[in-house]
Amino acid sequence: MNTDPRPDRLDELLALEATQGLNPGEVTELDALLAALPNEDPDSLERAAAAIHLALSGPPEPLPAHLAERLELAAAAFIPAAPAPARPSRSRPAWAIWAGWAVAACLAGVLVYTQWPEDLAGKRDRLVKDAVAKAEKFAGEKAGATGEVVWSAAKQEGYLEVRGLPPLDPTREQYQLWIVDGGRAKKEPVDGGVFDVQPDGTILVRVRNPIPVKDAKAFAVTKETVGGVVVSDGPMLLVLTPKQG
Numbered sequence: 001m002n003t004d005p006r007p008d009r010l011d012e013l014l015a016l017e018a019t020q021g022l023n024p025g026e027v028t029e030l031d032a033l034l035a036a037l038p039n040e041d042p043d044s045l046e047r048a049a050a051a052i053h054l055a056l057s058g059p060p061e062p063l064p065a066h067l068a069e070r071l072e073l074a075a076a077a078f079i080p081a082a083p084a085p086a087r088p089s090r091s092r093p094a095w096a097i098w099a100g101w102a103v104a105a106c107l108a109g110v111l112v113y114t115q116w117p118e119d120l121a122g123k124r125d126r127l128v129k130d131a132v133a134k135a136e137k138f139a140g141e142k143a144g145a146t147g148e149v150v151w152s153a154a155k156q157e158g159y160l161e162v163r164g165l166p167p168l169d170p171t172r173e174q175y176q177l178w179i180v181d182g183g184r185a186k187k188e189p190v191d192g193g194v195f196d197v198q199p200d201g202t203i204l205v206r207v208r209n210p211i212p213v214k215d216a217k218a219f220a221v222t223k224e225t226v227g228g229v230v231v232s233d234g235p236m237l238l239v240l241t242p243k244q245g
Contacts, residue, residue, distance in 0.1 A: 183214025
């Protein structure tokens, strides 16, 4: 009967390394165990974790554009604040590094999908109640689709909510928001960012104006290629004008 506890501890440390990483003390302990047990395969659990992830994840799908920024911030939370000590004897293979990022991205994606709408709704409500922001409302309706924008010129902050827009193929098309700025010498509208709608045709997104908007007169929604365009030739699916009252 094998009473040597070292193999069990080795398996435990390898499992931790494959799923969440090790602290410096655990790294030192793992190196010592690997030196004492040269016949053990140090990468077996990482390969298993990667295989399980690939089997469950299926073909990769594009992430909706309106989640991109939050995904970056959420994914960053899964990266250790400081790198673990270098271990020349155990460099991680490329597939293992990819698997770690993929798992982090999946977890971050779950975080984004579960928190994003509520977070934005709260920010929009606070903007409406902010006396300094002096937020204005814009609304419009066309062919069964409706939209509303809350916009603050003072804070250069705004939120678009739409309902009734048909979902698009995210590999080919996206909706794009435009801002008609009466304070610009150029007549072209300002890009307000691209977005995708949920299966029920709704979405709440933040306005992403790359330049300051001096005097918002209206907002419009068009359908464009993935990533958006600089100048739109497409028809306006929604036009949102100042809402009275």
